[in-house]
Structures are given as C-alpha cells and as structure tokens.
Amino acid sequence: MTDVERRIMAAQGYLELGLHADARDELNALPEDQFDRADVLEITLLCLMGEHRWDEALALGHRLCEIAPREPGGFIHAAFCLHELGRTTDAMDLLKSGPKTLRTKAVYYYNLGCYAACLGHKDEAVQLLLQSFEMDGSLRHIARKDPDLDPVRALLERT
Numbered sequence: 001m002t003d004v005e006r007r008i009m010a011a012q013g014y015l016e017l018g019l020h021a022d023a024r025d026e027l028n029a030l031p032e033d034q035f036d037r038a039d040v041l042e043i044t045l046l047c048l049m050g051e052h053r054w055d056e057a058l059a060l061g062h063r064l065c066e067i068a069p070r071e072p073g074g075f076i077h078a079a080f081c082l083h084e085l086g087r088t089t090d091a092m093d094l095l096k097s098g099p100k101t102l103r104t105k106a107v108y109y110y111n112l113g114c115y116a117a118c119l120g121h122k123d124e125a126v127q128l129l130l131q132s133f134e135m136d137g138s139l140r141h142i143a144r145k146d147p148d149l150d151p152v153r154a155l156l157e158r159t
Helices: 003-016 020-028 038-050 054-067 073-084 088-096 100-104 106-118 122-135 138-143 147-157
Strands: none
Touching: 003 020, 003 038, 020 038, 038 054, 038 073, 054 073, 073 088, 073 106, 088 106, 100 106, 106 122, 106 138, 106 147, 122 138, 122 147
C-alpha cells in the first residue's frame, strides 16, 4: 500500500468516526497533485458537510460534478448543500440533471422526496419516498425522524 492510499484510507476512517479535522489533516498531507482526485474531493466535501460549512461544500460538490460527471456522489452532495442553503428548487434541478447512475440509488429518490415535501408537492414527495423505501427499506426508519418530511408524515404513515 502506498502512502497516498494509506492516507486516503485513514481519512475515510476518520470521516466515518466523525473526526472531520483529522480526516482533512490526512488529506492535506497528500502531495498537491492528489488533491483533485475524486475520492479525495468527496471525503473533503463530506467533512465540510459534517461541519455544516455549506457554501464551501457546495463549491467542492460542483467541482466533483465537473471532474466525475458520471458519478452520483457530487450531484447528491451538491444538491443537499443547496437544500441546506435554502435553495431547494435548485437542489431538485441539480439532482434531476445528474447522470443516469443516480436513478439506481435509493438516496436519489429519498432526497428528491424530501425536497418535494419541503416545496409543498406532497403527492410527488410520497411517490418518490415510497420508491426509495422499495429500494432500501432502512430509509423508512430514517424518514420517521426526518424534519424535512413533516409536511407528508401523516401521508407516509398511511402507507
């Protein structure tokens, strides 16, 4: 294992533990020519999101979409940042504009459902959420506590 691979693995581990500063320290120790790798950008982006640094995370999310346009991560994360910044319509538009690989991810439908609920599109939200639950049943448990879904909670409980 190379030093670059070890540092990226260590950063991923720190991220999973919620130790964002430690994860970024590992990545910052990489050679500068490694900073624009998709995996390095995504870990950095997730650290920023974990710290609620939405503007910085959004910029990195857009960069990730540029360098890995066929990968779903940049689109999912950038859309979430937009939503957290109060730009939910933009979040939906960005997510819908992403690669076809997004449509294989339950989180794609879940996030679209959350955004639709926040925008008052209740029927669309429930449809999208049910699709996400079919793909990943664990999302139903998460939905029970998600404040974005308050507008459709009663409808979801009937399904």
